Amino acid sequence: MNTQVEKAGGRPSKGIDRNKVIAHSLRQFARLPGLPDTKKGVRSYQSHVKSDPWLPLLFVVCFVLPTLGGAIFYGLIASDRFVTEAQFAIRPTVGTADKATPDTVGTNAGVIKATVAQETLIAQEYIHSRPLVEAVAAELPIRDWFGRDSIDMFSRFSPEKPVEKFLKYWKRRVDVDVESASGIMSLTVEAFDPDESLAITKAVMADTERMLNDLSMRSRQDALDVSARVLKLAEEREAQANAALNDLRNREGVLDVVKSNTATIKAMSELRDSRTKLAIQLAVLQRDLGPQSRSIIDLKQQIADLDANIAKVRQQLAGTAPTEKRRLSDALTRFEDLEHERENAEKYHRDVQLAYDRARIVAQQQVVALVPIVEPVKAGSSTEPRRILMTSLVTAGAAVLFAAAMFTRRMITS
CATH class of the missing domain: 1.10.287 (Helix Hairpins)
Incomplete structure (x- = not known):
């Protein structure tokens, strides 16, 4: 490519003509190979956006709407949940027959066969079972508590639903964990009122203790x-x-x-x-x-x-x-x-x-007891939902969704 500036023949060039010639020469020089175009990516993106009208729609659908919906729900709609936590261990009561030696008449009266580990596992399963839910429901109006109109529609339970549905809902609100090394059980109850959460926790512990003692009642009666x-x-x-x-x-x-x-x-x-x-x-x-x-x-x-x-x-x-x-x-x-x-x-x-x-x-008498390590107390403030954390997670998820949508769109159109 010729980049030389031709001489003006005969008479000197005017100032305007010289400027045009210089500008033309610079443009020719800029088009030389090996020199990158710094605005090429921006122009390519702008041209791609202008050529694909779906990208703004994907941005709104995949990012803006989920982020806005999460912020509105967790900031304004989601009901406060009050959490009551209790930690306890299952221990035999002092002086029961499981500590006595076998007598000389061969009756082995009242000897407790189940170990503490077995009783702990039984209690863990019982807390999420239907008999416990029915026992607590007979003592407390838990269906009405979880079905109030003041609770948001996503967290509210309809009292007209059968007990099988309520059992699934119960497992979302009541959680129990066992520390394998020490056998300490951690019970966590979520409710929409601090007094209700505390009452449910105490009822669960009392019914669990009663059930464990009833397990050996038949053998003790025999x-x-x-x-x-x-x-x-x-x-x-x-x-x-x-x-x-x-x-x-x-x-x-x-x-x-x-x-x-x-x-x-x-x-x-x-x-x-x-x-x-x-x-x-x-x-x-x-x-x-x-x-x-x-x-x-x-x-x-x-x-x-x-x-x-x-x-x-x-x-x-x-x-x-x-x-x-x-x-x-x-x-x-x-x-x-x-x-x-x-x-x-x-x-x-x-x-x-x-x-x-x-x-x-x-x-x-009772042969086992739930020994409290951390007594259940009334919650002073709500700890669920974690509004800022959940809104941030929704925003991050929406960003990932939008990026995946853009990548999929480019793969389809390319």
Whole structure:
């Protein structure tokens, strides 16, 4: 390309002509290859926008309207939600039968089989179950609370809908999480009034605790019934042992062979002690008094009477007839056997009675409790929805949507 400025022939060029020539030369120089056009991208974009009338419409539909709608909804329409949070752990109550050792009568009364981990998982599932929703609804008008006209239409629940729909709505408003390491449960309840949120939280905790105790009620009642039957058998066994012992006493003509012999031996021991004391007194008096003294004669007579009584008691113990000896010996043997059986029956009856009392106490008390770590308190202000955060997320999403729409449009038109 020729970029030289031609000379004016003959006469000098005027000023205006020179300016035109210089401008023409500069334009020719700017068109040389290798020099970038800085306004080419802007002109290309402007020409693309002018040639594609859908882009402004996509901008309005994909970015402006969603951003404006999100700002209006979260800024003006969305209802405030008040959150109540509680943290608690499930623990066995102190002194229950799950801490006791097995008893000696084999009734294992009231022993709690479920572990704390199992009860925690059961409670987590129960909080999102239909029985809990129905139990709370029987105590509190939760359908009316969540269906007030003052709540925005997107968050409001229609009270006329069935319980299955309300259960899904319940799972959006009530959340429970379990920390696997410690077993601590975190319960979060959202409502549109702080008092209602607090009341629902307390009702959920109370019904969950009641359910956990009802889980073991059947086993505890079965243990109580078994203990009652075993107690009745123990009473019958003790009564039979006492009846057999009384029958032996009446049939053999003795009230109590062991007690009779014991009383006789005790009487002989007392007689011997008395004779020993009198003999000592007699020896002391004989040093100072003569044998014809009245005191000496009286002491000798008392000693002689004691000797006669001792001989009589000894004869009573020894017996004179061999048949009587054998009868008493056989009666004593049978008496000892029956007495041993009666003692065993009494001991067994005491053990069974203790087991029955323990089972009865456990059946009447709660065996697990929800121990609060963070007590539920009334919310001072609403924490949901997070208006600025949600509006920012909607704006970012709208921008991504518009960029994707532009990219798709260019791919289609190119």
